[in-house]
Amino acid sequence: MYGPFTNEELVGKAIRGRRERVVLATKCGIVRDLEKRTLRGLNGRPDYILQACDASLRRLGVDHVDLYQLHRKDPNVPIEESVGAMAQLVKAGKTRAIGLSEVGPNTLRRAAKVHPIASLQSEYSLLTRDVEAEVLPTCRALGVGFLAYSPLGRGLLSGRFRSREDFGPDDYRQMSPRFAEGAFERNLELTLRAAELAKAKGCTVAQLALAWLLAKGPEIVPIPGTKSRTRLEENAGAVQVELHPSDLAKLDELIPPGAAAGDRYHPAMMPRWD
Secondary structure, eight states: OOOTTHHHHHHHHEEEEETTGGGOOOEEEEEEEEOOOOOOOOOOOOOHHHHHHHHHHHHTTSBBBBBEEEESTTTSSSSSHHHHHHHHHHTSSBSSSSEEESSOOOHHHHHHHHHHOOOEEEOOOOTTGGGGTTTHHHHHHHOOOEEEEHHHHHHHHGOSSSSGSSTTTTTTGGEEEEEEEEGGHHHHHHHHHHHHHHHHHHOOHHHHHEEOOOOOOTTEEEEEEOOHHHHHHHHHHGGGOOOOOHHHHHHHHHHTOSSOOOOOTTTTOOOOOO
């Protein structure tokens, strides 16, 4: 859906001649209007999934991906049918593994009965810890890896932003409840609480936030987005930050679970876990 499609083409160019050096993942499930570039809805039908994978492989210029993911569960299609189609892709050699995104524990268990699920992708950060109650324990019980998206709280934990004026007029965060007036200031205050600990650890707040996720378990892989080489190198430096149990307890004290103000999505866009 990104671009739409242009990101896959760019990735395909970037990995040409070095395919064996990368772990390649892509998604299906969210359909966009190509002319208006707006969202049209969710599609988890088997025929769509099979066609979408073939189209992704063509754009990427490869014969298989390592991980193929369903971006969102289609409420009109049983998860068993969607995963069944993805299992066909594994059998055909078009993907080595399959993953889901933003589903709850019951859906994950149902999916795993059809085919092994390699990964579940959901939002997880110091500011968003919903998955800790049931989703992560279910992943661990089923042997499912966890991809933590927005691990820097959509930029709040990057240390970049100090005012809502820092966001451009077309920035998604202008419409996000967590960045609304009042909520943004509260969440910024939470982020600043971690700055002293980051300073003591000799790292940036972003590195501290990523190191915190890495310390949560070997099955958790943060996937921070970035637009610059400098930020990419900063993020990678998080693996050198060692957090002790006392550091983790301190972070729980500074940014308690549920402390963030505002929902992570508008109600109409909020993923409904089951």
